[in-house]
Every structure is written in structure tokens, then in C-alpha cells.
Amino acid sequence: MLDRVAAALAAKKPHRQHQKFLHDNAKPHTARLTQLKLQQLGWEVLDHPPYSPDLAPSDYKAFRSLQNWLNGKEFATEAELRQSIQEWKDSRPAGFWVMGFVDLPDRWRKVIEYEGDYFPED
Numbered sequence: 001m002l003d004r005v006a007a008a009l010a011a012k013k014p015h016r017q018h019q020k021f022l023h024d025n026a027k028p029h030t031a032r033l034t035q036l037k038l039q040q041l042g043w044e045v046l047d048h049p050p051y052s053p054d055l056a057p058s059d060y061k062a063f064r065s066l067q068n069w070l071n072g073k074e075f076a077t078e079a080e081l082r083q084s085i086q087e088w089k090d091s092r093p094a095g096f097w098v099m100g101f102v103d104l105p106d107r108w109r110k111v112i113e114y115e116g117d118y119f120p121e122d
Contacts, residue, residue: 019043061100
């Protein structure tokens with residue numbers, strides 16, 4: 001699997017000399033074979049911090065935006081809810097999904113700066 005990812009990255013970003021890999025600590029990802037493959041590929045492995053909603057792009061970017069979209073709305077059926085969620089997804093700007101990951105290093109710095117406590121949004 002990692003060989004396919006490496007090949008796809010090389011094809012899409014041939015100019016990139018050094019890959020970084022955000023590595024979570026779930027058991028399948030810490031298996032010896034996985035560790036050896038990452039080393040063989042020469043990827044810099046960034047340790048995944050313990051779970052924090054401040055660091056999970058799905059939480060701080062997508063879910064907060066979706067929650068704001070749904071606030072005050074009521075749905076008579078699950079189909080209506082699904083339709084509204086689809087409308088929300090379709091209305092996201094082109095870079096919305098990417099920005100959650102682009103913002104991640106700054107969020108790491110803030111979590112460290114605030115020693116894990118709540119920090120205000122910019």
C-alpha cells in the first residue's frame with residue numbers, strides 16, 4: 001500500500017525531493033513492517049499527537065462549519081438532513097478541504113503555546 005502511495009506522490013509531485021508523513025499511532029500503523037517500509041521510502045515521519053479536537057482537521061474545520069450550517073435548521077426526514085449536508089458540501093470553496101491541513105502546523109504551535117488549554121480562533 002505504501003509503495004502505491006509513494007508512486008502516486010512521485011507521479012504527482014516529481015519535483016519534491018523529501019516527503020513528510022503524518023503518522024498516527026494506531027496499531028496497524030506502528031507495525032514493524034510499516035515502520036520498515038517508511039524507513040525504506042526515506043520519508044520523514046511526523047509523530048501524530050494525542051487526539052485533540054484542536055488538532056483534528058475534521059473537528060476544527062469541517063464539523064464546526066457544518067454545525068454552523070445546521071444551526072437553527074429542523075428536518076422532518078433523514079433525507080432532508082442528507083440533502084442539507086450535501087448542499088453544505090457543495091457550497092464549500094475550492095480550497096476549503098485543503099486549508100484544514102495547511103493550517104495544521106499553526107494549530108500545533110498554538111496548542112503548545114497554550115499548553116493544551118483552549119485558545120481563541122483568529
